[in-house]
Amino acid sequence: MSTHETILEVEDLKTQFFTEEGVVRAVDGIDFDVRRGEIVGLVGESGAGKSVAVQSILRLVEEPGAIVGGEIRYKDDLLFGLKASADDPQERTEREEMLSRTEMRTQIRGREIAIIFQDPMESLNPVYTVGSQIEEFIALNREVPGDQAREIAMDTLRDVGIPEVESRYDDYPHQFSGGMRQRVLIAMALACEPDLIVADEPTTALDVTVEAQILNLVDDLQARYDTSLVWVTHDMGVVAEICDRVNVMYLGEIVEQAPADDLFHDTKHPYTSKLLASLPRPDRTVGELDSIGGVMPEAINPPSGCRFHSRCPEAREVCAEVHPDERPSAEAGSHHTVACFRDDAFDVGYWDSPPIETEASGGFAASLTAEEGESG
Amino acid sequence: MSGETPHDRRDVDGRADVEIDAEDDGGLEAEEVEARVGLSYTLVQLRRDPTALAGLAIISVSTAVAIVASIDALLLDYWLTQTFWYHPELGPHADTNLPPYGVSNQYYDASRSTLAHPLGTDFRGRDVAVRLFYGTRIAITVGFTSTVIGLVGGTLTGAVAGYYGGWIDDVLMRGAEILYAIPFLILVIVIVSVLDPQRQNALLVAMVGVGIASMPTFARLIRSRVFSVREEEYVEAAKAAGVKDRWIILRHVIPNSFAPVLVQATLQIGLAILIIAGLSFLGFGAQPPQASWGQMLNKARPLLIPNPWFSIFPGLCILFTVVGFNLLGDGLRDAADPRIQN
Numbered sequence: 001m002s003t004h005e006t007i008l009e010v011e012d013l014k015t016q017f018f019t020e021e022g023v024v025r026a027v028d029g030i031d032f033d034v035r036r037g038e039i040v041g042l043v044g045e046s047g048a049g050k051s052v053a054v055q056s057i058l059r060l061v062e063e064p065g066a067i068v069g070g071e072i073r074y075k076d077d078l079l080f081g082l083k084a085s086a087d088d089p090q091e092r093t094e095r096e097e098m099l100s101r102t103e104m105r106t107q108i109r110g111r112e113i114a115i116i117f118q119d120p121m122e123s124l125n126p127v128y129t130v131g132s133q134i135e136e137f138i139a140l141n142r143e144v145p146g147d148q149a150r151e152i153a154m155d156t157l158r159d160v161g162i163p164e165v166e167s168r169y170d171d172y173p174h175q176f177s178g179g180m181r182q183r184v185l186i187a188m189a190l191a192c193e194p195d196l197i198v199a200d201e202p203t204t205a206l207d208v209t210v211e212a213q214i215l216n217l218v219d220d221l222q223a224r225y226d227t228s229l230v231w232v233t234h235d236m237g238v239v240a241e242i243c244d245r246v247n248v249m250y251l252g253e254i255v256e257q258a259p260a261d262d263l264f265h266d267t268k269h270p271y272t273s274k275l276l277a278s279l280p281r282p283d284r285t286v287g288e289l290d291s292i293g294g295v296m297p298e299a300i301n302p303p304s305g306c307r308f309h310s311r312c313p314e315a316r317e318v319c320a321e322v323h324p325d326e327r328p329s330a331e332a333g334s335h336h337t338v339a340c341f342r343d344d345a346f347d348v349g350y351w352d353s354p355p356i357e358t359e360a361s362g363g364f365a366a367s368l369t370a371e372e373g374e375s376g
Numbered sequence: 377m378s379g380e381t382p383h384d385r386r387d388v389d390g391r392a393d394v395e396i397d398a399e400d401d402g403g404l405e406a407e408e409v410e411a412r413v414g415l416s417y418t419l420v421q422l423r424r425d426p427t428a429l430a431g432l433a434i435i436s437v438s439t440a441v442a443i444v445a446s447i448d449a450l451l452l453d454y455w456l457t458q459t460f461w462y463h464p465e466l467g468p469h470a471d472t473n474l475p476p477y478g479v480s481n482q483y484y485d486a487s488r489s490t491l492a493h494p495l496g497t498d499f500r501g502r503d504v505a506v507r508l509f510y511g512t513r514i515a516i517t518v519g520f521t522s523t524v525i526g527l528v529g530g531t532l533t534g535a536v537a538g539y540y541g542g543w544i545d546d547v548l549m550r551g552a553e554i555l556y557a558i559p560f561l562i563l564v565i566v567i568v569s570v571l572d573p574q575r576q577n578a579l580l581v582a583m584v585g586v587g588i589a590s591m592p593t594f595a596r597l598i599r600s601r602v603f604s605v606r607e608e609e610y611v612e613a614a615k616a617a618g619v620k621d622r623w624i625i626l627r628h629v630i631p632n633s634f635a636p637v638l639v640q641a642t643l644q645i646g647l648a649i650l651i652i653a654g655l656s657f658l659g660f661g662a663q664p665p666q667a668s669w670g671q672m673l674n675k676a677r678p679l680l681i682p683n684p685w686f687s688i689f690p691g692l693c694i695l696f697t698v699v700g701f702n703l704l705g706d707g708l709r710d711a712a713d714p715r716i717q718n
Contacts, residue, residue: 058616063542109618117616122609127631136627137617185613192617 008034013070026052028252041243048249114189118201120181124173131169141192156191179210258336268338316353421711428707434700442516464510465665468501507667514668519645525587530594538602552592560589601633646701
């Protein structure tokens with residue numbers, strides 16, 4: 001699978017929101033790519049910038065937000081790219097070959113890259129029948145006559161497992177259950193035959209049994225339609241279930257990239273370890289789940305050095321001072337890239353640097369839990 | 377992937393999902409809440425509201441009368457009324473100033489009244505009943521037409537302003553506020569006096585004027601709804617699927633913001649009828665010999681003391697029609713609001 005061509009390439013993408021309180025660096029220089037037929041995970045806590053990252057790919061970021069840097073390539077098209085302006089080297093302007101807004105709308109959105117949104121309850125228009133909404137998108141993105149659009153819509157609904165399509169076709173969204181609506185949304189994305197589907201936490205709103213069905217369905221359909229997927233989630237369990245490669249995001253940056261199996265068995269970044277450790281495991285009974293101490297800092301004013309150092313149990317002095325970029329791990333035979341000084345790819349004297357107190361290792365939050373333990 | 381064929385999997389999945397639905401109480405509640413704001417729910421609520429139904433009955437009767445009168449006037453050249461009744465504009469049909477059937481006062485003797493003219497005749501000997509019948513046509517036409525002008529213009533302006541926000545919103549809504557500040561009644565009177573001294577098109581100018589004057593109300597109303605609807609995920613999904621903004625506004629945003637506009641439109645029809653009757657009363661709306669309620673009131677003004685029925689009947693017509701629209705509008709507003717328990 002991994003030998004396939006790269007269809008989406010995101011390089012040093014920066015998306016910022018210009019608010020009254022200051023500039024929010026929601027996405028701050030991320031790199032990742034998607035190859036044909038692959039499911040790539042984008043994982044992180046709420047507020048890590050996952051959704052903004054995928055909205056940036058389709059250039060759907062709205063005021064007061066804007067993509068301020070980096071490059072997004074899809075197949076042979078430049079979705080976003082800047083160059084230094086001829087008159088003023090400080091000023092950067094859009095490159096000529098970058099797709100215009102109209103080209104984005106008519107050539108890319110829906111047709112080449114489709115999005116499945118988080119909340120199946122809200123993503124369908126309540127005033128139209130389910131069938132007519134799928135038909136609308138098909139008519140828009142595929143050159144087919146009206147009656148054929150209906151055929152395609154019905155076939156796709158059958159493919160995603162809607163029972164009795166003929167009778168459900170003219171039902172309204174509120175007549176469908178959450179799981180069924182999510183299937184409809186998947187059908188809407190698939191019906192336009194895009195080469196890449198971006199799924200923005202599509203199973204978060206569903207209960208786990210339905211979630212499992214949807215994941216199986218997606219896995220199955222992905223192989224059948226040969227579509228690539230970017231799967232945004234905060235759930236490491238979902239990642240393990242379907243992703244081929246994973247990008248872990250923290251506060252607007254990707255801190256670790258690896259094939260899914262490697263990520264679970266050979267975790268490099270402390271943040272990834274903590275994310276995995278905070279997952280409830282039915283096979284282990286623990287008194288209290290191991291959560292990540294503290295909360296994610298504001299993206300307006302990210303911590304100096306490594307952004308995770310304030311919550312990292314492994315943090316040392318150097319982590320607060322130097323910012324780690326993402327590098328291929330120095331370990332032999334590893335497919336990881338990681339942004340942590342504990343890896344030998346970095347030579348900043350981490351191991352000689354003294355450990356520091358953080359929220360995770362012994363700061364304020366930790367002392368609180370300790371007291372609770374004693375009194376209780 | 378499993379060894380099952382896709383077809384098998386689908387059946388298994390479908391059945392499993394249905395079972396889950398049956399147990400899922402949370403889903404049912406959500407559905408109920410959604411059903412409470414839908415159009416069919418609004419209509420069901422309306423059926424339990426006797427005053428709104430009374431309003432609906434009044435409106436139905438006047439609209440039916442207006443439609444019959446229009447067909448007769450436009451297609452049949454007054455054949456219908458002339459055959460079975462009297463021509464509403466040409467007279468005389470009998471003696472002038474006949475009192476309504478069975479009515480007398482110190483100036484008029486009841487013996488003069490006749491069942492052939494149950495509401496009497498006017499100062500030209502024309503049957504009052506047939507003129508009132510035809511007055512309905514003008515009232516309903518001007519009410520609906522001016523409201524449609526305001527509704528279409530206001531809805532589009534407000535939806536565009538609310539959807540795009542920013543400077544487009546600023547420009548459009550400041551424009552609407554300027555429109556609000558213009559005294560439209562006076563403007564209509566001036567336009568008619570200057571451009572149309574014969575007052576051939578006075579009624580048209582009045583209709584368009586009242587329509588334009590009502591645009592800002594509709595624009596503001598829908599704009600505030602669009603602000604929340606444009607953040608809905610189905611709008612985002614439509615954008616992500618490459619749907620044009622224009623189409624998103626027309627197909628996705630406006631239908632989901634329309635409920636309060638519909639209520640306002642019902643009330644506005646009543647208001648428009650009232651305003652244009654007022655303009656006709658002043659002589660800047662319907663012109664003689666057209667049978668319009670406002671214009672009949674105008675002619676009745678000098679005759680208020682000897683024969684008050686000249687003004688009472690058109691006045692009652694205006695009253696009932698406007699009250700009808702207001703009752704229905706209030707009923708719709710209550711029915712559409714899920715917070716009000718009927």
